[in-house]
Amino acid sequence: MRPNDRSYLDSHEWAKLDGNIVTVGISDFAVEQLGELVYLDLPDTGSTFSEGEAFGEVESVKAVSDLNCPVAGEVVEVNSDLCDNLENLQNNPFEGGWLLKVKIDGNSLGDMLDLAAYEALVSSQS
């Protein structure tokens, strides 16, 4: 079951808002489509990204994909243990497999998909 407490991008990242801090990750569908993960590259704390900018990349046995930042802001925390424990991202993309926490100006997400819209997108792609 995909959580209903966050928003999604059509490139399969999710964003969860808590005050002015947004936690960013990728969805179970992204993980499933990628197949077995082999490498994850995440930015350093303090990096800043604009909305839609690539903040890192994930590599699987099938492909290398950019990770797109759903919001503009500064990275305040990185789940850096994840890079050496890719099973955690593979098995638990919505909780333990989070990637970044980003501090945003303001306290709302931009134009993203809600769960129903994301579910519709996934079923059209699978």
Next chain:
Amino acid sequence: MYLAPVELLFEESRPGRRNWRTPGADRATATADLPAYMVREKAPALPELGELDLIRHFTRLSQKNYAISTNFYPLGSCTMKYNPVVNERIAADPQWYHLHPYQDDDTVQGALELMHDLAADLGEATGLPGVTLHPAAGAHGELTALMVLRAWLDDQGQNQRRTILIPDSAHGTNPASCTLAGFDVVTIKSNDRGLCAVRDLVEHLGDDTAGLMITNPSTLGLFEEDIVKICDLVHEAGGKVYMDGANFNAIMGITRPGDFGIDMMHLNLHKTFSTPHGGGGPGSGPICVTEELTKYLPTPSVVQGSEGFELSTPESSIGRVRGFHGNFMVLVRAYAYIKRLGAEGIKRVAENAVLNANYIRVKVNHHWRVPFDRICMHEFVARPTKAMRDKGIHTLDIAKRLIELGYHPPTVYFPLVVAEAIMVEPTETESKETLDGFIAALIQVAEEATAGEAFLHQTPRNMPVSRVDEAKAVKDPQLCFRCQ
């Protein structure tokens, strides 16, 4: 017995095992004339085997080879076509392979003439008259062309143009070559017909556009129907259009990239022009460019002077991209292929490649899901149906089952725009019987997958190694036998 894995030479080694000794080749004699500092203290740790064991080792390895000369090889986007024996017969002439690149030009006129004529033929086939034969592979051709583009942009005072646009169905080499050449990459989406989306392209064109890299026919096996408009738009925006020629087999002799607006492209001689592919090839990726860009090509090129053929440096050459003249013996084979077929034969190659792909497509499209199910070029992309995926059968299982049935699997999980893709390219030289055999295998596997047969997850069951850990080599590479 041949199913057993072959041990490594180091595993087969036994200390002191020899079959024969060369008289006088003992260590004391062999090193007598060398200064002491050049003599190694210990012999190198080479494997020690009897001659017969060595012969068996390599013969058994060779028997495990899967090649176009053993069976059908439908690897999409790779054009694993048959390499006619006549190519090898001609290339085996010592008058070619005993040449040395440092010989004087007047002693190698035949070799220079071959390169000159081959370049002219490739220029004619593509409609792009400036040709260099130097690049050693397709990706090397891409890089060379991007360097030519950079030189042209500099001459125009346009070096702020740093962005190359690439459709999302492209080969991974395209963005890699751009990055290596110092360009930034922006991805252009495909539309619902699997073609480059003109609307998305227009949105991304601007003052920073250096060019577009497009594969035509695309990796979905589809001809880019808007190609003339696409080229016009890029030209109006001030950029050039590069074509990845990996799929030229489908269109050669029928249309010419130079005529539909392409400025630069590479050809893979090891795909389209039947030179050996895979296993070290070596490859060859000549590039063909418009008249305007010819002066930037690498040095040297072969020109016809008053006293014969000679080497020359184009006016604003980007310099050397490879030693000497590229993979010359590969050029000989491609030349033999072109001369044997002639213009009419080249056209028939494309027609039969397209016919064979469409024959397989219409025979299997009721059993597999074919996302863009219309007349294709030389290859098509299919994927498992929803019923198969609901039973937990993935493309990987299908590919492994085809190995079990004796076929090299098609390309899988590429292009990335189709999830669980299977990409079939039969090439032109296969008989109807061979195609029918493969079609029967595809239909059989489709039925097994639809039934959700559990054994599909264990395939292949008749090979020395079944499923390998595909991620281990990346996560935990062991590059040295002794590291284990």
